[in-house]
Amino acid sequence: MQQKLVDRKTPRDGLVNSRDKIEQLAKVFLAGLEASDKASRTKDKYDYCVNKYILPALGEVRIGEATSGVIDRFIRGLVEDVGPSTARSCGAVLSWMFKVALRHDAVTSNPVRGITIPHGKKSKLKALDVEQYRDLRAKVIELGTGANPRPAPNAGTSRNDGLLHCHGRSPRRAFRGALGRS
Structure with a gap:
């Protein structure tokens, strides 16, 4: 009786099974992606993630052997090698790929x-020192007075018309707004 329980298996008729390699899962995933209504840039990005990062590292791993630890090590390696943004994209693709595997009963x-994917380190905001502030201020004033004229992009308008008043604000007010003060 115990041997029958060990030998018993759930029938699996999906396009992939747990013994297939992630490479086969990727083919099924990419075929589904191509047929989806996702934007073409999204399709291109996901295809690139699969072919550039996922298949070279995980393509030979069997679907049933892809544990959270295996995926986590892969993602952590990506964070170190190419950065957290690419790692997050590949994590999203892998998650979707394994949703496909789940639908086909290849994984439980x-x-x-x-798996958490760390975000990039945010750079600390740094205030301008006095010299940088004076230099920036002089450039804004120069731009506002037209002291350094360039040819106008369209006949009949000056360069400053579009740059300084494009948001309906004076140069001083635009400068203060850029610094976070109104």
Whole structure:
């Protein structure tokens, strides 16, 4: 009786199964992606992630062997090698790929679920020193007075018409707005 329970398997008739490699899952995923109504740039980005990063690193891994640990090590490596933005994109693609595997009964849970992908380090805001402030102020004033004229882009308008008043604000007010003060 115990041997029958060990030998018992759920029938799996999907396009992929747990013994298939991630390479096969990627083919099924990309075919579904192409047929989807996603924007063409999204399709291109996901295709690029699959072919540039996922397949070279994970293509030979069997779907059933792709644990959260395997995926996490791959994502962490991407963060170190190419940065968190690409790692997040690849994580999103892998998550969608394993949703496909889940629909085809190749896995019982999505191994990407629960993996956190760190965000990039935010650079600390830095205030201008006195010299930088004076230099910037002089350039804005010069721009506002037209002391450094260039040919106008269209006949009958000056360069400053479009640059300084494009938002309906004076140069001083635009400068203060750029600094976060109104």
